[in-house]
Every structure is written in structure tokens, then in C-alpha cells.
Amino acid sequence: MTPTLTLFLTISAALFSIGLLAALSRRHAIFILIGIEMMLAAANLNFVAFWRFSPQPQPPIGVMVAIFSIAIAAAEAAVGLALVIAIYRHYRTTNVDQLDQLQG
Amino acid sequence: MSTAAFIVIAILTLAPALAAASLPKLIHAALSFALAFVGIAAFFFLLGAEFVGLVQIFVYIGAVAVLIVFTILLTRRDAATPDKFNWGGVVIAIAVFGGLIWAIFLTPGLSIAPPQIEALTVKRIGEVLMTDYVWPLQCVGLVLTAALIGALILVMEEKP
Numbered sequence: 359m360t361p362t363l364t365l366f367l368t369i370s371a372a373l374f375s376i377g378l379l380a381a382l383s384r385r386h387a388i389f390i391l392i393g394i395e396m397m398l399a400a401a402n403l404n405f406v407a408f409w410r411f412s413p414q415p416q417p418p419i420g421v422m423v424a425i426f427s428i429a430i431a432a433a434e435a436a437v438g439l440a441l442v443i444a445i446y447r448h449y450r451t452t453n454v455d456q457l458d459q460l461q462g
Numbered sequence: 463m464s465t466a467a468f469i470v471i472a473i474l475t476l477a478p479a480l481a482a483a484s485l486p487k488l489i490h491a492a493l494s495f496a497l498a499f500v501g502i503a504a505f506f507f508l509l510g511a512e513f514v515g516l517v518q519i520f521v522y523i524g525a526v527a528v529l530i531v532f533t534i535l536l537t538r539r540d541a542a543t544p545d546k547f548n549w550g551g552v553v554i555a556i557a558v559f560g561g562l563i564w565a566i567f568l569t570p571g572l573s574i575a576p577p578q579i580e581a582l583t584v585k586r587i588g589e590v591l592m593t594d595y596v597w598p599l600q601c602v603g604l605v606l607t608a609a610l611i612g613a614l615i616l617v618m619e620e621k622p
Binding site for chain 2: 361362364366372373376377378379381382384386388389392393396399402407409410411414417418421422424428429430432435437439441446
């Protein structure tokens, strides 16, 4: 017996939920970034799983989308971490609860 | 594609992911995060997308995890304080997970075995990248350049 598409989608859903958990329940900005990266990776897993379980299209669209998505995630991580460092310089904290200057 | 390998990789992915989401110390969470991404790369290998798995390891463990560790060390004073855990997020995450599982198991035709395919070689990926996907490739290059310049400008020391 080999793993079916359902199993891969379940793993991907679990990974997405864990990423959402990290992004919503932690207060450090870096934790939130880690959660976002995890959600992006879960989406990539879905893309590749659907590519593998479909009749093979030419070109391999699922794999291509996953590669581009990884590149975009890298850019997002670089800018996000730069923002965290800039915020830390300015406010001496990375706790998102304390960054409430724009709150009305 | 063997079930035993699938179960082992699933455990090796989800356990570090949960640890990354729940460990109180940032640096431990960052290392668990790197471990979870090794597991996801192993999933890509299992699915026959070796190139994506390698890219995942290079980009995430080689670059993003190191970047996160550097950021944690640069913002160290703050990282030492314990993190308050917000339980509302747990409820929302479980609700989203339940919704996704419900949608997956209600969709017909998903419990299929993988079809036999010819292996996807790096040569094939290179050909596709340079023909059908050449414009997206250029755009991604532009985005990466812009993002790195933007990141540099953001963290540059302000002149007094």
C-alpha cells in the first residue's frame, strides 16, 4: 500500500495549521515570521503533491510553481527580518503587543 | 513510495514544527524550524521532485534559518524575555485544521495511488525554465534584487 493524495493533503493541512498557530499565538515578531514560512512550505507541499498525483502535464507546472514560490518566500524572509531589525533598533523590542503607536 | 517512509517523515516534520510553534525560547524554535524544513524536503524527495527538495534545503536551511538565527542574536536582549502564549490562536488553528480536513475528506477522487511517471530530471527543469517560464524567471530575479536592496536600506544605520 502506498500513501495516497489524501494523506499528503492531511499532512499539509496540519503543517498549515501549526504555522497559523505560531503566527497567531506568539508575540515575538520572529515567531510570526517562522509561522508564515511554515504556511508557505505547506502550500508548496500541496503543489508538488498535486503534480505527482495528476496525469503528467507538460511542462511540470506544480514543480515550477513550487520553485518560484520558494524564491518569493526567500525574498519575503529577507525583507521581514530586516523589518524586525529596524523595528528593534527603533523601539528596543520585537514584541508585537508593544508596537501600538498607530493604534487609535 | 513506501508507507513506512511516509510515516517516519511525517513524524519528523510535524514534531519539530509543533516544537517550533510552542517552544518558549526563540533559538530553540529556530533550530526546530530548520529541522521541520529538512522533513519537508524529504517529502519532496519522496514525491519525486528531487530538485525542489534540494532547493528547499539550500534556501531554507542554508539561508533563511541562518538569517533567522542572526536576527535572534541581533535582537538578543528582547529574545531573553519569556513569550506570553495566546490561547485564542490555538482555537483558531484547530478550527482551520478541522475545516481543511473536512474539505479534504469530502472531496471525491482524492484517495488515489500515485501514477507511474518518468523521472523529472534537472535537465528537463532547466529547459522548461529557459523556454516556457523565462519571463517569470526574470521577474523573480528582479523581485529578489529589489527585496535584497530594500532589506539593506531598511537595516542601514541612519546618518546623524
